[in-house]
Amino acid sequence: MKLLDIGEVAERSGVAVSALRYYEDLGLITSIGRKGLRRQFGTEVLLQLSLITLGKAAGFSLQEIAGMFTKDGQPDLPRGQLHARADALEAQIRELTVLKDALRHVADCPAPSHLECPKFRKLLRAGSVTAEV
Amino acid sequence: MKLLDIGEVAERSGVAVSALRYYEDLGLITSIGRKGLRRQFGTEVLLQLSLITLGKAAGFSLQEIAGMFTKDGQPDLPRGQLHARADALEAQIRELTVLKDALRHVADCPAPSHLECPKFRKLLRAGSVTAEV
C-alpha cells in the first residue's frame, strides 16, 4: 500500500496540515507509522477525511464524529443519531427558508418601516425568531 | 413612552442581560438614559432586537448587523447585501439538503461499506465535500 506524507494528505484532502495533526491528537485519524519522525498515512485516511468533512458540514462536533469510527478506523455509524441529525437538518432547512424569504421581502418591500409590515412580522413569527414586542 | 429596565428587556426579548450590555458596547442598541446607574430602554429596542436576532440567524455577524442601523437606531437595510445573503442562504439550503439525503442514505443503506456505494459517493460529490480519494 502506498504511504502518504502528511503534506500529501493535506493536498489531496483539502485539510490543512495543522488540522490533520490536530485530528490525530483527537484520535480522529491514525497514522500507520513513522518514517524517521514523519507520520505515514495509508490512503484510507482520505476516505475517513471525506466522512469527517461530511460530518462537520452536517453539524456534528469533532467529538461526535470521533464516536463514529471504531478503534481501527472503520466507520461505525449510529443510525439513530444520523436520523436525528437529518431531522435537525430538515428543521434547519425550513428555518433558513423562512429566513431567506424574510430577507428577500425586507430587501424589496417598499414599506417605510418593515417592522410595521404585517407580512414581514408574519414571516418572523414563522421563524420563531421573535420577541414579545 | 414607557421605559424598560435591562431585566425587562431581557425577559421580553429572550436575550440575556449580559448580551444586552455587550450589544450596547458594540453600538447595536442604545439606552435612552439612566435612572441612577440603571440603563433605561425605550420599547423600540425590542423591535431592534428582533431584527438583530433575525440577522444573526441569517448568518450576519454582529458587526455587519451594526452596519444595518443608522446612528439613531433606525434600520437602514442594504438591499444588495440582503439579496446576496439570501443567495448564500439558498446555496446553504441546497447544500444542507444534499447532506440530509446523504445522512439518511448512510443510515439506511445496507451496503457493507458506504464508501464503496456509488449512490453515496454521488451524493457526496454533489455537496462539494469530497477529497480526491
Next chain:
DNA sequence: CCTTGACCTCAAGCCGGCTTGAATTTTCAG
C-alpha cells in the same frame, strides 16, 4: 429607615477548532 434584589463596571475566562511561532530534525534532489 433599611434591607434586598436588581443593577452597575471591569477584567478575565470559555468554547471549539484550529493556526502560528520558535526551535529543531530529517529527507531527498542535485
Next chain:
DNA sequence: CTGAAAATTCAAGCCGGCTTGAGGTCAAGG
C-alpha cells in the same frame, strides 16, 4: 555531500460572542 524543503513538538494565540466573578451602587417596598 550539501542545502533547501518539509517535517517535527510544544505552547500559545486567535476568533466571535458572549458569560462569569468580584466588588460596588442604588431604588423601591415594607
